[in-house]
Amino acid sequence: MKQRLIKILSFAVLLSSNLQAQTFNNLFRTKDRMDNLEDFDLKKFSYGFYLAANNFDYKMVLNPTFGMDGNQSLVESKSTYSFGAGLIGKMRLNEFLDLRIEPGLHFVQRDLTFNTFNHINDLFPGGIPLPDGTNSEVITELNDTYTKKVVKSTYIDIPVLLEVHGDRWYNSRPYAAAGINYLVNLQSNQTSGDDNLQNVFRTTTHNFGWSAEIGIQLYFSRFKLTPAIRGTFFTNNELVSDNATTPPYWTPAISTMQSRAFMLVLKFE
Template structure:
């Protein structure tokens, strides 16, 4: 995985460097491309995204911690997404963007919570339960998610310099998880990890827009951070090996986006 990420980063760096050489530093006999493009009231396009999604967990001090040891760990993975772009020009420096898309995500959550057997007699907040020996299948949850991502962003950009200009954007997202399992009656005791279906997040993005003779290409980096807790509690009769160990869990993601307009 590490070598693959290094190759991706190297190819991205070469790609961006080539763009910068072509668009920024070669000034001889260069014409400004798409001169009136950004004066349109509305414009459209699409984007592709390479993603890294993870959970930021706050663990329950009783069921999720054993002294200073975290009993629940997460592992992110690289995935992809794609979507459409709709832009409304507000003035020379501000645009309003709506970029609906699909994000395909897979993460791992590992519950090393066998030590919670010590609470089998019950606590003030949890009823007694019969301990069970956790297998690797019990401990590992592979969480697949398909998010319908609906971000609304305010973009601010600098003045155009030849065939490029920098920009920054920020806004809010509504993210519908089509694989949340939130309505399932089974839970982790039967191997079903449940999360919320409807979620809200905020996003921030930085990048550079490059103008070619027929289209505008925008590579950028976007961070998306969930606002609400996504964890759905296990059923009352389920032992506290799983979601009881998590007090709060929210998605955080870093995306490399490549936009075509």
């Protein structure tokens, strides 16, 4: 009985050791490991789509007369989270470089708060002079219609990116990319005759910018997944000035206004 128990325990120890060795080899071995989609990156062209979680904000330079009260900024921008989606087209240039175009659609909302009214009324106690020589009526009873502007934007984003990547390490590959963007704002209101006096905030329709991105490409048996972080920065001034007959509570307080965005992107190819 004692000898049989010793044999059983010895067999259990050997079996456990064998299973542990096999598990270790499967997880950490480097010899003869199978790579997924080995020929995927050798294709001249490849396609896919992406989903993005966005955070858009405005970078503003304020007018020192209307937008600043000493060192205090009188216009505030609050970013909000949004989403986007798009397509991927990639062309292989060589072993380390790819050219990508990724047209997408981004739905964006930003909140602007104008604390300029009391300051500007103090600057023009007798009324605000207008181009035709008359004075405007000074707004004294403030409400959210005047002080808070909800700026909604829908951007068609067309970035062209040059991607440089390292060597593939089994089923992963790091990369970095940078390039230029052309963006069309479908909700810009640029051609509207109304302005902030009628609660219409106007921005430019056609915009330009640049993007930078880093990520890691993960290869699965049927597709490639790429989580990435991207920053997009507009280069043109998006602000469209209010009409000449509108008091200088709103756009005259801002000298330049440019969008900047940070995105968490998931790509599927």
